[in-house]
Amino acid sequence: MFLSRRKFLNYINCTGLTAISTPLFGSIQSNDNHHLLNYFKFSVGEIKITIVSDGGFQLPISSIDINSSEENLKKHLKHYHMQEDHIYMNTNLAVIEVEDKKLLIDVGSGSRFIGNTGKLFDNLSKANIDPESITNVFLTHAHPDHILGIRDDFDETIFPDAEFMISEKEYGWWTKKNRVNEVDETFMQMVLWAQNSLNAIPEISLFKNEKSILPGVTVFETSGHSPGHSSILIESKGSKLIIGGDVIRNTYTSLKNPDFIPDTDMDPVLAQKTRFNILDLITTEKIPYLGYHFPFPGVGYIIKNEKIYDFIPASIRW
Ligand SMILES: [Zn+2]
Secondary structure: OOOOHHHHHHHHHHHOOOOOOOHHHHHHHOOOOOOOOOEEEEEEOOEEEEEEEEEEEEEOHHHOOOOOOHHHHHHHHHHOOOOOOOEEEEEEEEEEEEOOEEEEEOOOOOOOOOOEEOOHHHHHHHOOOOHHHOOEEEOOOOOHHHHHHHEOOOOOEOOOOOEEEEEHHHHHHHHOOOHHHHOOHHHHHHHHHHHHHHOOOOOEEEEOOEEEEEOOEEEEEOOOOOOOOEEEEEEEOOEEEEEOOOOOOOOOOOOOOOOOOOOOOOOHHHHHHHHHHHHHHHHHOOOOEEOOOOOOOOEEEEEEEOOEEEEEEOOOOO
């Protein structure tokens, strides 16, 4: 059955579906893949969540797994109808509304990083969220696509009055004196970006292991991808959501071959262990998951299918 264009537009207008109706078409028509990838609203119990896109960027396919040959990676990508010359990374930030607080998870890349990123403020405005109303910012880790947006184009810190938090381990690792001289040359820029970003924050609280930061919001360490990478558990009225940052990187690579080790996992062995722990938890307890780099809006269920995993994206019922 084909709907007329007018009927179709009426339909999406009355269901409020405009934000989620086109990513699939967008990816087929264009490599830019940023058509209407702006925001997606849903609730976990009484907690309101808005996924706000910061845009996206491409990485070379060699970044998918440190142990695979290019030929094998291309075969894998072809099997899942993915482009064979790059991997596309969406960046899905979350705004969590609890009582009178608005907590933002990560700040994105800003305008100084690669690709078509730095869309946070445009998309907050499309989602009708006043940037001034952000009271708290939690940083999952200090990689540039999660933190570099902390300085705007005028070098001013965004959300200067918000309360910032990151894990003590993550903060300590990146800000260690002389760190830049202890890493490989290829990694120096990452250290400088992280230090420059963390230093822009007037005051930052640190936590260890696990901490409840707002009613129904608990942050916990999920190290491996970075030294103190952290995730967030949202719980309200019996509903849950895990926001896992980069623990699981991509639905068509990390889930379809959980043995892939992305080249950005700083401790590959620990990252793998953490990934399987989180996968065990969310598949056994049926907890929905938000992946920072999953196809927008990046939220849905993950189910185990023998040795691989399937991602069931959020649908209209959310
Ligand atoms: Zn990332």
